Amino acid sequence: MPEGHSVHRIARQFARNFVGKPVVASSPQGRFAEGAALLDGRAVESVQAVGKQMFLETEGDLWLRVHLGLYGAWDFSGEILVDPTIASANGRMGQTNQRGTDLDEAPILDDAGENSLASIGAPRKTRVHVRMSEATKGLADEGAEWPPPVVGQVRLRLMTDATCADLRGPTACALQTPDEMLATVAKLGPDPLVGDVDAGEERFVAAVRRRAVPIALLLMDQSVVSGIGNVYRAELLFRAQLNPHTPGRDVPEETVRALWRDWVRLLAIGVETGQMMTMDDLTSDQYRAAMAHRDDRHWVYHRTGLPCRVCGTDIVLEEIGARKLYWCPRCQA
Template sequence: MPEGHSVRRLAIQFNDVFSGRRLAVSSPQGRFAAGAALLDGRTLEQAQAHGKQLFLGFEGGLWLHVHLGLYGAWEFGGDGTFRGASSIGAPRRIGERESRDDGGGDYSGPPVPVGAVRVRLVSDHGWADLRGASRCDAITEAEAAAARAKLGPDPLHRGLPGHEQDGPEFGRRLRSRRTAVGQLLMDQSVVAGIGNIYRAELLYRAGIDPLRPGTALTAAEAEALWVDAEDLLADGVRDGRIITTAPDSWAGENPRDDEAFHVYQKQGMSCLRCGTAIALKEMAGRKLYWCPGCQL
């Protein structure tokens, strides 16, 4: 499932490419036909990301609310003015790195829809297709606010007005529950945007046993987790991929896929810090990776 950095990059791309433009909205697949009819012909005013959820704000107080889930992805294209990723999402299909296309060449409009295109957005110079999302709704301003209110603090909101207390609020939510911290970090009502990779890597970097209950964490540990989450997710937005290891552990200038993480998908391999074999178990239906030697 795309984690928070990918959805933030989607919001940035929508703002860069489509904000302020009147869009033709359709549903080639047909499953979003009613919602498309509500949004068609309206100007996109802003794109916002909150954790793993994307909110596209249209004139008239309507929003397109999208949660990509496990298989969702946006595909983009356009004329020579189009710049950015040509596909973001669906890590199982395209990987954590994004596909890119710098536009150019002859452009006569979007291609004929192929496959189950849930939503198609078309401006005067580009297009975006949505496939496979677990959620796609046209909603009101009040409904958008209610959806955001259900989510925990987003580490990528650092520095935004009104989010000065996000760190302490994260610590309060984390430390008030006896649930295992490895499970709490995946709870989007506790913290928004952290998925399986960031969960594993944050806990490893902090030296925290994922099985410890949230109530057993100190305030200092919770604060350190929050600050590291802010930094790592911001790096992911910048890089377009998740990298949690230091450059001195890479063979080249950029990390290979097997060098980008400390513990994620490294089960059975030796921990770079202590030599213990990386462990794997299931927690709440998701695979959990950790080092039994370092994370005590």
């Protein structure tokens, strides 16, 4: 499931390519035909990501709410104007946060064929095809047919005169009034990139400290904190050296605050680089290797049975809340 950094990146693509422009909306699949008919011809006025959900405001006080869920993805085609705050090929966020990293070299392609330091390419205005989901892929497609042919099950297609966005497989795709949109957002926990970060910290601390639920479940509860999924959950707990089964109310307040502040930091890195990089103090070679291979970016996630990078104990995999949990039984005892 796309985690918070992916949804914020998608929202930024919409901000640069769709805001201020009228859209042609359709539902090639047919499952959102009525909604598409209502959106058709309206100008996009704003876009906002909150956790794992995106809200697109159109003229006439109509909001499009999209939750990608496990299988959803946006495909962008046409002229893609990339957000300059997103990493370019020199890996600025990685360079800022990784000691001794020098990445002014050739692009780093990961095992999914993605330029890991410019997830949807360096800033440009050209004919391309880009998929934005948890496993983002950028596929050059210059000179392609326009408008692009519909491929597969497209729930919603939004087009300007130069850019096309196809939505596939979302958990939720719905139109909302302003009041309905605000009610949806009100049910979500704080997002470090939405509103005041200090106020978000206080909300998070209060929500965690009053619950007897294991902290591993609380971090995945989108009413407690927005945007954290399976990868960030495992990595945040390891970085805090925190037993995932500890009830929230038993986690020391300073540890809860440290979790929030670490989430603020990791989310910012994820938004700019497009990758859930959670390891620190890497050499240049180590960082490039991590950007090239997803399993080398994390302390414990997806490392079942492999030795802990710190203590050598085998990483444990268990199921909690119907989701996989990876952790070190020694470092996080």
